[in-house]
Amino acid sequence: MKSALVVILLFLIFLWYLSFSATRLDRLHHRVETSWANLDGLLQRRAAIALEIARSEIADPASSLLLTAAAYQAREARVEDRSQAESGLSGALGLLLSDSEFTSSNADKALLTELSLLTDKIRIAIALHVDAVTSTHNVRSKVIFRLFRLAGRAPLPVTYEFEADVL
Amino acid sequence: MLTKKLRIGIVCPYSWDTPGGVQAHIRDLAEFLIASGHSVSVLSPAIDEDALPSYVVSAGKPISIPYNGAVARVLFGPIAFTRVRQWISQGNFDLLHLHEPAIPSLSLLACWAAEGPLVGTFHAAAKKQKIIFAIGPILEPAIEKLNARIAVSEAARSTLTEHLETDAVVIPNGIYAKRYAGGRPQAKWQGNTIGFIGRFEEPRKGLSVLLEALPIIARFAPDVKVFVAGPGDPDEIKKNIDAQLLPRFEFLGRISEEEKADFMASVAIYVAPNTGGESFGIILAEALAGGATVVASDIPAFDSLLGNGEYGALFESENPTELAKVVIELFRDRDKREALATAGKVHAQNFDWEVVAQQIFSIYEMSIVGSNGVSLATEHRSWNRLLSREIDRE
Numbered sequence: 001m002k003s004a005l006v007v008i009l010l011f012l013i014f015l016w017y018l019s020f021s022a023t024r025l026d027r028l029h030h031r032v033e034t035s036w037a038n039l040d041g042l043l044q045r046r047a048a049i050a051l052e053i054a055r056s057e058i059a060d061p062a063s064s065l066l067l068t069a070a071a072y073q074a075r076e077a078r079v080e081d082r083s084q085a086e087s088g089l090s091g092a093l094g095l096l097l098s099d100s101e102f103t104s105s106n107a108d109k110a111l112l113t114e115l116s117l118l119t120d121k122i123r124i125a126i127a128l129h130v131d132a133v134t135s136t137h138n139v140r141s142k143v144i145f146r147l148f149r150l151a152g153r154a155p156l157p158v159t160y161e162f163e164a165d166v167l
Numbered sequence: 168m169l170t171k172k173l174r175i176g177i178v179c180p181y182s183w184d185t186p187g188g189v190q191a192h193i194r195d196l197a198e199f200l201i202a203s204g205h206s207v208s209v210l211s212p213a214i215d216e217d218a219l220p221s222y223v224v225s226a227g228k229p230i231s232i233p234y235n236g237a238v239a240r241v242l243f244g245p246i247a248f249t250r251v252r253q254w255i256s257q258g259n260f261d262l263l264h265l266h267e268p269a270i271p272s273l274s275l276l277a278c279w280a281a282e283g284p285l286v287g288t289f290h291a292a293a294k295k296q297k298i299i300f301a302i303g304p305i306l307e308p309a310i311e312k313l314n315a316r317i318a319v320s321e322a323a324r325s326t327l328t329e330h331l332e333t334d335a336v337v338i339p340n341g342i343y344a345k346r347y348a349g350g351r352p353q354a355k356w357q358g359n360t361i362g363f364i365g366r367f368e369e370p371r372k373g374l375s376v377l378l379e380a381l382p383i384i385a386r387f388a389p390d391v392k393v394f395v396a397g398p399g400d401p402d403e404i405k406k407n408i409d410a411q412l413l414p415r416f417e418f419l420g421r422i423s424e425e426e427k428a429d430f431m432a433s434v435a436i437y438v439a440p441n442t443g444g445e446s447f448g449i450i451l452a453e454a455l456a457g458g459a460t461v462v463a464s465d466i467p468a469f470d471s472l473l474g475n476g477e478y479g480a481l482f483e484s485e486n487p488t489e490l491a492k493v494v495i496e497l498f499r500d501r502d503k504r505e506a507l508a509t510a511g512k513v514h515a516q517n518f519d520w521e522v523v524a525q526q527i528f529s530i531y532e533m534s535i536v537g538s539n540g541v542s543l544a545t546e547h548r549s550w551n552r553l554l555s556r557e558i559d560r561e
Contacts, residue, residue, distance in 0.1 A: 038536040
């Protein structure tokens with residue numbers, strides 16, 4: 001009788017632990033979603049600014065073409081290809097900005113300042129997102145989470161490749 | 168700039184009425200945010216509940232526990248937990264900012280109790296402790312709830328990576344640079360003078376290193392004077408000073424903020440011989456902002472704050488001969504001294520609250536994306552999801 005009680009108690013504690021772990025994982029998934037929403041928003045804004053730069057006098061026709069193409073690619077990329085497309089856009093912007101000291105008009109300068117502020121934010125947003133994704137991966141790889149399929153049908157979050165030197 | 172007006176809850180782990188770096192940081196941050204139009208409530212342990220500023224809510228009297236080589240006045244336990252839950256449910260916050268959430272404190276309790284946008288700031292820098300293997304599994308589920316982690320220095324960041332295997336964004340501690348920039352040079356502190364500010368009785372502040380270096384310095388600069396400011400009993404220290412050198416010392420006791428600014432603008436060299444236990448080194452940032460030429464030990468926090476010696480001279484920690492060498496060289500080379508001070512003053516603007524608060528606020532903005540504010544944590548989340556079974560990304 002007594003041992004049966006203990007077994008039931010242990011089983012209940014185990015159930016509670018499973019529920020607790022599932023909640024924990026659910027929070028992590030939520031964190032990945034919000035950090036992604038944040039990063040996505042910032043990247044969309046960057047693509048918009050890139051298009052604006054492409055249309056401004058900062059860009060010569062050739063770089064303008066390159067930039068427009070890169071910005072559209074970044075906007076339309078699927079999640080899996082997103083980081084690569086964004087790196088492409090970073091590259092195109094970098095090429096242009098390396099000789100941006102020749103820009104004169106104030107409107108253009110404001111555009112470039114906005115871009116550099118945004119780049120700082122994106123750098124942090126990437127770090128936050130990568131951290132959320134890594135935590136989720138770590139937790140999901142634990143035996144108990146795999147064994148009891150606590151992740152349910154939630155897809156494994158995609159890692160955003162952080163290429164610091166490109167940004 | 169700081170546009171969206173938010174309701175921000177800040178949790179302070181240590182007793183509000185004990186002086187300390189974390190409390191000062193929270194006070195300045197809260198006041199800066201309030202001045203920018205946000206509404207801020209700080210939950211903190213407090214000994215004297217009547218002497219609190221209007222934005223601080225007391226969570227009860229702290230208890231003293233030994234932690235990280237010092238006594239920490241913190242608060243936890245079931246009653247504190249109830250208070251924390253009450254504060255969260257009544258506060259209607261958009262975001263919670265928890266300071267030092269990895270130690271047993273109010274911040275950790277808040278981290279357990281809350282759900283929604285959470286930001287954590289890690290202040291401490293400590294060597295890797297074995298105990299972490301025991302408490303890591305308990306801390307992990309709480310710490311991973313934080314949407315964003317801030318470390319006040321590279322030292323604090325590496326402590327976090329080593330202990331909890333998670334990364335952080337480095338945002339330095341803030342100072343009001345303008346207050347220090349307005350210091351007026353005082354003749355009584357000028358000349359071949361060395362300044363020191365801090366609780367000089369604590370061995371880790373390194374006053375003894377300066378004491379040992381002084382005979383060597385005095386040989387080359389017989390008129391050298393040392394001014395020591397900060398709380399403590401000078402008699403104990405004076406016993407250890409050579410009678411011949413005693414007239415070279417002056418103990419000023421505690422000095423006010425204004426005096427501090429004048430002090431930094433006057434002394435030829437400000438010395439920080441700390442031997443360790445420093446995570447950021449706010450006093451160095453203040454000294455730089457005040458236009459002082461800084462000489463500091465090369466502990467990691469100071470090394471990074473002074474840009475490897477670009478904004479102030481470094482010497483090998485706990486080595487009085489090296490300290491003497493650096494000080495004598497600077498006494499002799501006025502140009503070099505002034506060049507360092509000028510570079511330092513410019514660098515100190517990076518620690519101004521205008522800059523630092525903006526960085527913190529941009530972390531806030533990123534954390535609140537797509538959220539409905541802070542609520543009490545429920546353990547039903549996974550069940551809700553199980554019933555509706557829908558996670559949809561892109």
